Amino acid sequence: MVIGFDAKRAFFNRSGLGNYSRNTLWQLVTYFPSHQYVLYTPSLKNRIELPYEDKVTLVSPDPALPSVFSSWWRSFHITRRIRHDKLSLFHGLSNELPFGMHRSGVPSVVTIHDLIFLQYPELYKITDVLIYKAKFSSACRNANAIIAVSRQTADDIVRYFSVPPEKVHVVYQSCNPLFAMKISSEDQQRIKEKYRLPSEYILSVGTIEERKNQLRILEALNHKNIRIPLVLVGKEKAYALKIRKYIAANKMRNVILLNEIENEDLPAIYQGALLFVYPSLIEGFGIPILEALYSGVPVITSEGGCFPEAGGPDSLYVNPRRSDQIAEAIDSLLKDPSRCRKMRDAGKEYARNFSPETVASRLMEVYQKIAL
Numbered sequence: 001m002v003i004g005f006d007a008k009r010a011f012f013n014r015s016g017l018g019n020y021s022r023n024t025l026w027q028l029v030t031y032f033p034s035h036q037y038v039l040y041t042p043s044l045k046n047r048i049e050l051p052y053e054d055k056v057t058l059v060s061p062d063p064a065l066p067s068v069f070s071s072w073w074r075s076f077h078i079t080r081r082i083r084h085d086k087l088s089l090f091h092g093l094s095n096e097l098p099f100g101m102h103r104s105g106v107p108s109v110v111t112i113h114d115l116i117f118l119q120y121p122e123l124y125k126i127t128d129v130l131i132y133k134a135k136f137s138s139a140c141r142n143a144n145a146i147i148a149v150s151r152q153t154a155d156d157i158v159r160y161f162s163v164p165p166e167k168v169h170v171v172y173q174s175c176n177p178l179f180a181m182k183i184s185s186e187d188q189q190r191i192k193e194k195y196r197l198p199s200e201y202i203l204s205v206g207t208i209e210e211r212k213n214q215l216r217i218l219e220a221l222n223h224k225n226i227r228i229p230l231v232l233v234g235k236e237k238a239y240a241l242k243i244r245k246y247i248a249a250n251k252m253r254n255v256i257l258l259n260e261i262e263n264e265d266l267p268a269i270y271q272g273a274l275l276f277v278y279p280s281l282i283e284g285f286g287i288p289i290l291e292a293l294y295s296g297v298p299v300i301t302s303e304g305g306c307f308p309e310a311g312g313p314d315s316l317y318v319n320p321r322r323s324d325q326i327a328e329a330i331d332s333l334l335k336d337p338s339r340c341r342k343m344r345d346a347g348k349e350y351a352r353n354f355s356p357e358t359v360a361s362r363l364m365e366v367y368q369k370i371a372l
Contacts, residue, residue: 001089003036003038003087004106005091006040007021007039010041010093021093027359039058040059040060041059079104083104088371089108090104090107095111101142107372110146111147112140114283115136115160117133143167145167145369145370148168150310152305179295180351188272191265195265198229209239214243214279215239215243216279216322217326218250218252220277220330231269236257267291270291275340283310290354292347293348298344300318300329302318303317303318315343
């Protein structure tokens with residue numbers, strides 16, 4: 001098969017959708033090398049370089065054209081190029097498809113990561129909600145198949161967009177295989193020194209924003225007078241101001257915010273943690289949970305939604321709006337090393353369900369159902 005991808009996020013987004021795109025492409029190239037992969041991107045300038053570029057074909061607009069043309073090319077002109085390239089199918093990796101894709105004669109797949117903008121519209125600008133709704137609903141309506149990254153997201157797609165359930169396929173995400181590799185104690189110590197981390201800490205990874213709900217972790221630490229440092233890793237949004245105000249008001253000296261780290265250092269930061277705490281209010285899947293399981297770190301996360309899908313039967317689930325519940329969970333695990341060891345082992349075993357080969361095989365099954 002000749003399979004095309006909207007690869008903009010793979011080249012220009014260093015987290016979230018970018019990680020999903022890069023991991024998906026790597027999995028397919030690695031486990032299904034007999035197929036041809038064509039990556040469409042609006043630009044090749046100042047991009048992330050992919051280690052497998054010698055195994056794929058890159059397609060972009062003429063570099064002599066004005067940069068403003070690139071967005072138009074991705075949304076509209078790319079459909080003409082897709083027809084020219086005689087693809088077996090096209091996959092929109094980040095919630096959308098090019099305009100007119102359904103009239104191209106080429107079957108299409110779209111991955112929908114979440115519908116948070118419909119469930120929590122107050123977290124978005126009204127214009128963004130309207131734009132996202134138009135793009136997502138159009139992609140779901142016109143795609144031959146829809147990939148949902150969790151059963152929860154699949155149910156939301158059917159409910160919000162009245163999509164036939166048989167059109168939606170749950171294909172879980174994997175994460176970078178680096179998280180499954182044991183980092184040596186020497187390298188862990190080097191990374192700790194690099195970021196000035198303490199010898200022991202509690203970890204939370206994710207954008208510092210309202211729905212990630214990190215303030216409840218701070219309240220939990222105060223509630224139980226837990227003095228073990230908390231490390232928050234993630235890009236800071238406006239919500240970070242609340243975090244900093246709370247830290248100052250309560251004179252907390254045991255909170256470390258890291259908003260600039262190198263991706264290759266993240267596995268060592270996970271593996272150096274005592275616990276991973278992720279009280280997010282809503283997710284499409286929750287890839288940091290899986291990263292923690294791969295890293296062998298006990299997980300405390302939110303009850304309900306997609307979280308049990310990501311965390312499995314041996315993670316600890318709490319009401320994310322109850323800082324007292326989060327506090328009890330943290331305190332109970334810190335006092336029970338034996339339970340933590342069992343959670344580490346069980347978590348690693350559960351993470352096998354999301355191996356890169358398993359994810360790639362499931363995705364290829366969907367492709368083969370609709371390909372020309």
